[in-house]
Amino acid sequence: MIEVNRLTKRYGRVTAVNDLSFTVRSGHVTGFLGPNGAGKSTTLRMILGLHAPTSGSATVAGRDCRGLRRALRQVGALLDAGDVHGGRTARDQLRFLARSNAIPAGRVEEVLREVGLSAAADRRIGGFSLGMRQRLGIAGALLGDPPVLIFDEPLNGLDPEGVLFVRNLFRRLAAEGRTVFVSSHLMTEMEHTADRLIVVGRGELLADETVAEFAARGSQQTVQVRTTDPAELVTALTAGGARVAQAPDGLLTVTGLDATAIARTALDHRLLIHELVPRTGSLEQAFMELTGSSVEYAAGARA
Numbered sequence: 522m523i524e525v526n527r528l529t530k531r532y533g534r535v536t537a538v539n540d541l542s543f544t545v546r547s548g549h550v551t552g553f554l555g556p557n558g559a560g561k562s563t564t565l566r567m568i569l570g571l572h573a574p575t576s577g578s579a580t581v582a583g584r585d586c587r588g589l590r591r592a593l594r595q596v597g598a599l600l601d602a603g604d605v606h607g608g609r610t611a612r613d614q615l616r617f618l619a620r621s622n623a624i625p626a627g628r629v630e631e632v633l634r635e636v637g638l639s640a641a642a643d644r645r646i647g648g649f650s651l652g653m654r655q656r657l658g659i660a661g662a663l664l665g666d667p668p669v670l671i672f673d674e675p676l677n678g679l680d681p682e683g684v685l686f687v688r689n690l691f692r693r694l695a696a697e698g699r700t701v702f703v704s705s706h707l708m709t710e711m712e713h714t715a716d717r718l719i720v721v722g723r724g725e726l727l728a729d730e731t732v733a734e735f736a737a738r739g740s741q742q743t744v745q746v747r748t749t750d751p752a753e754l755v756t757a758l759t760a761g762g763a764r765v766a767q768a769p770d771g772l773l774t775v776t777g778l779d780a781t782a783i784a785r786t787a788l789d790h791r792l793l794i795h796e797l798v799p800r801t802g803s804l805e806q807a808f809m810e811l812t813g814s815s816v817e818y819a820a821g822a823r824a
């Protein structure tokens with residue numbers, strides 16, 4: 522479990538994180554979502570004890586990470602995949618990490634296999650693609666077999682096969698009861714990756730809920746309807762208080778009445794319906810609605 526309590530970080534006049542509190546539970550993949558500059562990386566660095574908060578606290582499994590010995594056994598993290606010694610081979614890099622955290626060397630081969638890098642283990646990291654660096658970073662996070670894992674934008678640079686691999690890995694880690702906390706600035710990435718979301722904007726908490734709850738918020742419920750007599754159904758539905766938009770191909774998009782009420786109206790008017798599909802707004806739409814003003818702020822209006 523990760524607990525963040527009234528965490529604040531100021532850089533001079535810039536408030537990167539403002540009075541932020543949330544809990545990341547074990548057994549779930551939790552997405553940490555927010556537009557560029559929302560304060561995600563700063564928060565993750567404070568959780569990991571790499572940056573000191575201006576005020577507030579962050580703990581991992583009840584402990585402050587600052588000065589933690591053999592830290593990789595408590596919490597594994599991928600922060601910046603580019604931030605590695607390019608002259609080392611992948612195997613050497615992981616062996617170095619294992620040694621400094623008192624992790625048995627045999628574990629290096631296991632994590633190389635797990636992330637699909639065994640064949641590239643003796644190549645220098647400097648020649649790795651971004652996707653390979655991400656895999657290596659994930660291997661480093663897994664090395665100490667920790668109960669808590671933190672990944673900052675881990676899907677960056679991965680091809681579709683890599684994205685699928687990482688998603689499945691995260692699900693498995695969560696199913697094993699670990700805490701998996703994954704940042705992204707793209708809702709589309711989190712939609713199929715996380716089951717819970719913590720959303721931030723301007724360094725402040727905007728939402729802390731399940732992906733399904735998030736999708737339902739703020740986005741209008743509509744129902745798509747097809748009938749053999751659109752004009753008559755539009756008249757009947759409008760009289761019943763609905764708003765109806767009609768596409769050139771006859772598809773009706775109805776707001777203000779649910780599917781049951783629409784079907785009942787059609788029956789009352791002896792109209793045949795041959796399509797009736799309730800739709801909630803997309804996650805992307807909910808995200809844009811929630812963070813709209815934060816994006817503007819991050820674009821340069823910060824004072």
Ligand SMILES: Nc1ncnc2c1ncn2[C@@H]1O[C@H](COP(=O)(O)OP(=O)(O)OP(=O)(O)O)[C@@H](O)[C@H]1O
Nearest residue numbers: 532535537555556557558559560561562563564706
């Ligand atoms: N060392 C620093 N000195 C000054 N300002 C900083 C520093 N680190 C971060 N900031 C500022 O703090 C704010 C939050 O940055 P942060 O990198 O945490 O956001 P983020 O949500 O991770 O964004 P991104 O998705 O772009 O990585 C930004 O306005 C950034 O410019």
